[in-house]
Amino acid sequence: MSKKYLYLNLIFNVMNKRNLMIILSFFFVFISFVIRIIGSLLTGNIALIIESLHIFMDVFITLTILIVIKIIYSKQSMKFPYGLFKLEDMVSFILAIIIIYFSFELIFNNNYHNISGMTVSSIFELISVIPLVFSSIYKIKASRLFNSPSLKNDGIHTFADIVEGLFVSIGLYLTNYFGVISYYFSIMIAFIALIVTSYLIGKNAILSLLDLPHDPNLKIKMMGLLKNVKEIKNVKDIRFRWAGPSVFVEIVVEMDPRLTIDEAHPITENIENMLKNNIEGIYSVTVHVEPVKRNDFKVLIPLSNENINSEIDSQLGRANYYAIFEIKGESIKYDIRKNNLISKENLVGVDFIKFLLDENVTDVICKNVGDIIYGLLVSRDIYCWYFDGKNAEEAIKMLIENKLKKFKIQ
Template identity: 25%
Template sequence: MDDPAVQEGAGDDRQEAERVVRKVAFYSLIVNTALVLVKLYLAGIAGSLALGADAVHSSLDVLASLALLAGIYLSSRKSREFPYGLYKVENIVAVIIALLVFFTAWEIAAEALTGEGTATPFSGWVLIAVAALVTVPYLLGTYEVRMGRDYHSPSLIADGRQHRVDVLSTSVVFFALLARYFGLPIDHAAAVVIAGFIAYSGWDILKDSMRTLLDASIDHATRDAIRSAVLADPMVIGIRNLTARNSGRYIFVEAVVAMKPTDLAGADLASGRIQDRIRRLVPNVERVVIHPEPAERSHIRYAVPLIDLDGTISPHFGEAPYFALLDIGVKEGRLERKEILPNPARDLERQKGIRAAEMLLEQKPDIVYSQQPLAGKSAEYVFESAQVRTKITDATTLADLIAGIEEEVRADQRE
């Protein structure tokens, strides 16, 4: 079960993300509307078909911004008919924006091949004004892409890329006007080449959005982070299946996990820890479903504190210089593997026991031996929460402890 504090924090983060994304989309709408008005005004002064076409292109951006706002609003709605939310609406909006990019590419190419413009003379300040307009979509697009990545909004990223494409189209307009100003009509061939780059940008947006709409897997880095979060739990032996997909800017995760033998309550606690860890490590996780399954064990792992590398068992837990890890085969009752690890918590001034216990949990022991009881100490609580058993031993050397464990396991097998 998810930690309520984690859920509450995730809810606050999500509301903040929704607020920021809506704000950025609204900024985009305002800037696009202003660009349309300014370009139409300059087109009237210069009598430029190219500048007029660019104004039409910016009006398409206004429609895209409206679609973006609608998509962001609808993507957060849930109902009985759509219990998983309408998050993919954002990806549908991104597809629409990609189609608008394709249309823009065609528009620029057609204008470059057939548009002649008019011979109306214009002042040099028009060129300066158009040159200034080039920077506006670049700055807005860069801002949108950055915020879209920060808040994992595919439609915001797509809209930002579309604005950066506008830099090319407005640059074509500028060079067309500049060429006309000096009587050098060189803009048509360049416009066709740029239209090809614009179409390629639209393909990138369309490809990314369609992957999500078709439930493609998440990127490898995020998948690896989720896998590490699952394997970090001391109850987990392995992962039998892990699937994760994007829906809008949110992620849905499902994993079939092999766990140490435990009861239903223990499996539920371990599943809750895994869910919380995934939510902490991976942003915008909407749902995590863990299916625990018992795993057949070929060995039992024991841990014991040591004074030295010769195998003298330490009477102290947190202050022990070393820990020995012992894998004893379940069927034959023999030592299969032995490893001695340094205790990084030994030199700490405080919380030596709890830090040593946390270090051992990373090694996934089943049983921890000590010469003194851990009852009432912080280390015991760490082991108890992870369902790791603790036992007392009167053995003074590691060899004696191994012999005793092997005999105990063989006796259990005979029974």
């Protein structure tokens, strides 16, 4: 390995890829600046002087963006709850304003009467565009590695400068043949190109700064993902906050009111991870859980006698009677049945569950439950509530008011 190669290799290793790209993008902008400045000094062409100033401003803009990126990802800014991501939007916004300023500068402060040295100026302008192509490519590549939209916007801006530079160059050249008119025309096109760039850069920045939605499809995409979460009964609200490259999400979902905090918490955590994994740029997800209102449910309570006021039977599968309450909104009806399984010798659990499924029972309230029946209830999504009072109607009242606790078998 030659010494020179070793040296180069060392440089590549020491600097990480993204920093190298930034340095290259600066290098090419600087080359472009030097070409324009030399052209300006040789010809005194006002258009070239303004174009040199433009490049000078561009270097300043890129430097500002890099400083902002450094600040955003510093430990200090990570201490803020929403980071300092909006600094990027501020820079993009200022960038958009600067471009508008230069666009008008180009239009109104050009000395159209000084049309000498047009061919030489045109050649200088044309050559100065070539390094801008490389600079634009490196900026966009680096923006991906930095995950920075303002750097990407800067790359797009440089790309627009290429188009603009070409038009200025053509305009300068054609002035030799068509006079001032061709110059006006080319500069107008360059002007429009710059305004469009400014709009592209400024639009998302303003939306972020005002907390307005960037992308209406994101809500639709998120709704689709949330639909796959079986515990979510209804998505009440989704809110986004865009800040630089990051999106902060707040969602309000309705879940079964019978879920305890212990049960709901891992579900919300799964929702957070699922959204982060499926949608790019999500920085944080906050899930608010609200209970969905249950309108219809059917509740079984074991009774010791064929009377609604009789004591709740301490057995479930082998209770004497069952009270089956049908609750539909405000209306509560009940029905008392004799337990036909009481005489059965074994495997009462399986028949009992079959009975519950046939009756479409959604909840069971009891004093005791055996391991086998409990397991079968859980597997069939039938909720099992603990109640140690005496009266079935009181138990129903407590269930509706969400005051009962679920059975837990360790």
